[in-house]
Amino acid sequence: MDERTTGIYIHIPFCVKKCNYCAFLSAPGDEETREKYVQALIREIGRCKVNFTSCEPISTVYFGGGTPSVLSPEQIGRIMDALRANFTIADDAEITLEANPGTLGAAEEDVKFTLHQYRAVGINRLSMGVQSLNDDVLKFIGRIHTAEDVRRDFKAARASGYDNINLDLILSLPFGNKEGAQGAPLNSISSQEQSLEDLREILAMHPEHISCYSLQIEEGTTFGKLYDQGLLDEITDEEDRDTYHKVCKALRDAGYEHYEISNWAYAGASGSAGLSRSKAGLSRSPYRSRHNSSYWNMSDYIGLGLGASGFVGGVRYQNTSDLQKYIECLNDPGVGITPADIHADVHINTEHDNISEAVFTGLRRREGIRYADAVRYLANRDEADASQDFDATDTSAEARFWHFYADAREEAESFVRSGHLIIDDEGLRLTELGIDISNSIMALFV
Amino acid sequence: MGYQDNIRNFSIIAHIDHGKSTLADRLIEKTGLVASRDMKEQYLDNMDIERERGITIKLQTTRLKYRAKDGQDYILNLIDTPGHVDFNYEVSRSLAACDGAVLVVDATQGVEAQTLGNVYLALDEDLEILPVLNKMDLASARPEEAREEIEEIIGLDASDAPEISAKTGMGVDEMLEKLVETIPAPQGDPDGKLKALIFDSYYDSYKGVVIYTRIFDGKVKKGDIIKMMNTGKNYEVTEVGYCIPGMVPADELKAGEVGYICGSIKQVADARVGDTITLASDPTETALKGYKQAQSMVYCGIFPAEGESYENVKDALEKLQVNDAAFNFEPETSAALGYGYRCGFLGLLHMDVITERLSREFDLDVITTLPSVIYKVVLKDGRVLDIENPSNLPDPLEIAHIEEPIVKADIMTPNEYVGSIMTLCQGRRGNMIHMEYLTKTRVQLHYEMPLNEVIYDFFDALKSRTRGYASLDYEFLRYQQAKLVKLDILLNHELIDALSTIVPEEEAMQKGRGICEKLKDIIPRHQFEVPIQAAIGQKIIARETVRAYRKDVLAKCYGGDVSRKKKLLEKQKAGKKRMRQFGSVTVPQEAFTEVLKLDDSTRQ
Structure with missing residues (x-):
């Protein structure tokens, strides 16, 4: 069975400046708004507990954004205090802060000091949005930092005692096109060469964890507008996939375990002692993001803050995305809030929702989905569904799984033949090639 | 003075959108036979499709009572006509049942080709025509020009054509007066041999076929044995009556009157529009003129879509045929689409109506292939x-x-x-x-x-x-x-028979190229390259390739993405269900009808 955890996600919807590719719920906010938000968040923590009594102990906390590091260590500290006052946080909890280069201080000493303070209030993992290490590219995509800032901040983080750091990298960044978007970098190398160069530089820093995402140009972003105006060419699917597979290889060679479509964790030189090996023959890294893994193994997670999503006890919910509404309804001291006040969207998962989510999120992991983990959502089904075409005495997880997905089997087998999917007696998983077309495989199981 | 002096049998002739149905509504409302609260807009168009498209396909007929200024009550039988070129014959038979026609001309638009077509049909039947200018409530109305057009183009005196607004009811009373004055009363012989015209019929699951008829001579009542002069079939009359517009039984129908006849008739083809009804025991010598066999002009294949049952489609087609003598079908087999039916229609609109009814009334998912004419x-x-x-x-x-x-x-x-x-x-x-x-x-x-x-x-x-x-x-x-040739389409080197068309030899190259380009847009990317080829016999004349897809992956899926992502995957799965598998190639069902809707740009 999967390691099941309970996580808390806290959304901080502020940033210094919106990036050109960013479609997340985030905007620059002034100091006063940020403080009001922190107060509202603390009230939400105080009042929501009643809904989540079954969730303890909490094994992961994740501050995501936006740029959570625009909040001061003191503010993060108060939020952590509120969490500790209302939940039992496990001693070995993974507590991550997304901290963007350029937001932590101007000189190395300042950065070190700030990070030290975050550490003092409980943060023990950092996730840094590096994205690229070419200054022209960084400027073009709207980041506020330089490559030098990244190196400085990473060094400072190590010096402050952080031994679990993730670096984010964006692959397949566009450089405008021949018509030329204003400010496009005058690169002499291709997008792919840039991505591989960026990766080499990141590997040289030896982070414990690396996330690589292929850029998607989203509607409503600055890049989206440039694209619509014909000033930006998307990298072709062929080039992007080629880049991705080269990235996979480079990371594998450097000893990183590819444990999810876009996530890698350091597992040491391959075959090194002390690391357990999973069925798929992969070394299991101790540096996988435990928090993010909860999204892919159907663990509970509590979402707090503006627009945050949660999945608790088979219920998916999302908080309101309206900042004013969020602050007002939480800062009204007269009435206790009900989830309905800030939960914009609540969905009680059906059995079918659960199994299909378990399968498609599970397929994102390189170890795949085990039949046993999928079919536990089909409890009580056998008795009710002991039809003639199903041998009720054969109650193996495998049989129950394929009974439920009888319609999908033939096509699933065709993906096996084409080398995109592996099916064995424990479950199914994508091959590296299968990742490229993972949606069409996952769609069989929804 | 006989009872016929107070009867007026008439139709309304109008171009689509010129306000025929609205005027009919107003007349029904004015003459008080339908309570206002039962009025749906456009009472006569009682199929949803008709109301949505603003066209009339199946006829309705209705009996109105009007007290004229002379103090007398008149029976006005409004006989509806379908409003589309596909149904010319049906229009002509409806007109044949009338003694006059109200010609509605949109005062903002003037005379249109279709109006003209129907006016000629009416003149062929020697009908008295009363021109009326509609939409006079609109600022853009130009009645003088419209009058001029009626006089110049049609040759009718329009100088005192009533000016009305069917929408607001303005001028409708004056029009009714004028109608009673202008349109002649029927001149039948109630004691003569029965001669009645079928101008419409429909199938009712309780009564069998209900015939709408105009009695020219003689009488008909329950218990009579009637004979259809063209099909030669006899039936015992089980009910006669008037359409007010609901069916109201009466003792008998006699010369000059319009009403309905039921006789346990099993399908409308046995009571074909245009046929003459007479008494089997005492038949008239000559049938009314103008009878024609239904002639299909356009054919297409109708196949059950993926997951739809052949039997359901067959049942639905049979039910539609019972009610539509102009629609016919027979089984056919396609290598690509399997078992289905080749269906004949009067025209494209008729085809659209039938296929739409299959989906709306019978909730069937069908694939229709390209329409073809008879070569x-x-x-x-x-x-x-x-x-x-x-x-x-x-x-x-x-x-x-x-x-x-x-x-x-x-x-x-x-x-x-x-x-x-x-x-x-x-x-x-x-x-x-x-x-x-x-x-x-x-x-x-x-x-x-x-x-x-x-x-x-x-x-x-x-x-x-x-x-x-x-x-x-x-x-x-x-x-x-x-000079025509057959243009074949091959997907992944496999001939898809349902995509074959017959085209002029000189246009084959261009059409082939157009179809290949269109299919390239419609066919989704596969995991392998899919060549699309157009061929005449063994000769390939055009080729396109659907490139293999390389990427269908979502880079990020964190806490907030799960629900959204699931919806995307569900959509992807649903999209696939609407696809059809040909060997190894998956083709969306709309390909079969979309493919020849080529842009003007792909033609010369």
Whole structure:
């Protein structure tokens, strides 16, 4: 069975400046708004507990954004205090802060000091949005930092005692096109060469964890507008996939375990002692993001803050995305809030929702989905569904799984033949090639 | 003075959108036979499709009571007519049941080709015509010009044509007075031998076929044995009555009256529009003139879509046929689409209506293939085959020549669009016979054109090139020899019979290219390359390739993404269900109808 955890996600919807590719719920906010938000968040923590009594102990906390590091260590500290006052946080909890280069201080000493303070209030993992290490590219995509800032901040983080750091990298960044978007970098190398160069530089820093995402140009972003105006060419699917597979290889060679479509964790030189090996023959890294893994193994997670999503006890919910509404309804001291006040969207998962989510999120992991983990959502089904075409005495997880997905089997087998999917007696998983077309495989199981 | 002096039997003639149904509503409302609260808008158009499209397909008839200024009560029988070129014959039979017609002309638009077509049909039946100017409540009404057009184009005196607004009810009373004055009373002989015209019929699951009829001479009552003079079949009358507009039984129907007859008749084909009813025991000698067999002009294949049952489709088609003598079908097999039916229709609209009813009324998911006309294929051994399915075309080596149906197409348009219409018609192998100026600004173009060119998207192209101002009327003229070839489409080197078409040899290359390009857009990327080829016999004349897809992956999926992502995957799965598998290639079902809707740009 999967390691099941309970996580808390806290959304901080502020940033210094919106990036050109960013479609997340985030905007620059002034100091006063940020403080009001922190107060509202603390009230939400105080009042929501009643809904989540079954969730303890909490094994992961994740501050995501936006740029959570625009909040001061003191503010993060108060939020952590509120969490500790209302939940039992496990001693070995993974507590991550997304901290963007350029937001932590101007000189190395300042950065070190700030990070030290975050550490003092409980943060023990950092996730840094590096994205690229070419200054022209960084400027073009709207980041506020330089490559030098990244190196400085990473060094400072190590010096402050952080031994679990993730670096984010964006692959397949566009450089405008021949018509030329204003400010496009005058690169002499291709997008792919840039991505591989960026990766080499990141590997040289030896982070414990690396996330690589292929850029998607989203509607409503600055890049989206440039694209619509014909000033930006998307990298072709062929080039992007080629880049991705080269990235996979480079990371594998450097000893990183590819444990999810876009996530890698350091597992040491391959075959090194002390690391357990999973069925798929992969070394299991101790540096996988435990928090993010909860999204892919159907663990509970509590979402707090503006627009945050949660999945608790088979219920998916999302908080309101309206900042004013969020602050007002939480800062009204007269009435206790009900989830309905800030939960914009609540969905009680059906059995079918659960199994299909378990399968498609599970397929994102390189170890795949085990039949046993999928079919536990089909409890009580056998008795009710002991039809003639199903041998009720054969109650193996495998049989129950394929009974439920009888319609999908033939096509699933065709993906096996084409080398995109592996099916064995424990479950199914994508091959590296299968990742490229993972949606069409996952769609069989929804 | 007989009872017939107080009866008026009439139709309303109008172009689509000129307000026929609205006027009928107003008349029904005015004459008080339907309570206002039961009035749905446009009472006569009682099929949803009709109401949505603003057209009338199945006829309705209704009996109105009107007290005129002379103090007398008149029975006004309003006989509805379908409003589309596909149903010319049905229109003519409805008109034959009348003694007069109200010609509604939109005062903002003037006379249109279709109006003209129906006026000629009415004149053929010697009907008295009362012109009426509608939409007078609109600021853009130009009654004087409309009057002039009626006089110049149709040759009717329109000087005292009532000015009305069917929408607001303005002028409708005056129109009714005028109607009673102008339209003659019926002159039948109630004591003569029964002679009654079937002008419509429909199937009722309780009563069997309900015949709408106009009695010309004699009487008919329950218990009579009636004889259909053209089909020769006899039936015992189980009920007669009036349509008010609901069915109200009566003791008898007699000369001059309009009403319905039921006789446990099992399908409408047995009570065909235009047939003459008489008494089996005492038949009249001569049938009424004008009877015609239903003639299908356009054919297409209808196949159950993926997951739909063949039996359900068959049941639905049978039910539709019971009610529609002009619709016919027979089983056919396609290598690509499996078991289905080849269906014949009066025209494209008729085809649209039937396929839409299959989905709306029967909730069926069907694939319709490209419409085709009937080709006469003359073989070298002298035999002549009627081919309505391109895949059945014999080997070219056996064919002496092929003939295709030609229609006479009349297009009426404001003069500024003449050039653009001529270009359009030329591109559709049209041959201009002549052109006349009906007024200073209004032109009628007479073309001879292959029906095949008219059935795809000609009407749409015409409308778009004239901003909706041109109107079209067409009728079958003759068969004519043409250089035609069968154009085949191959997907991944496999021939898809349901995509074969018959095209003029000189256009084959261009059409083939157009279809391949269109299919390239419609067919989703596969994990392998899919070549799309157009071929004549063994010769490949066009080729496109759907490139293999390389990427269908979502880079990020964190807490907030799960629900959204699941919806995306569900959508992807649902999209796939609407696909059809051909060997290893998956094709969306709409490909079969979309493929020939080529843009104007792909034609000359």
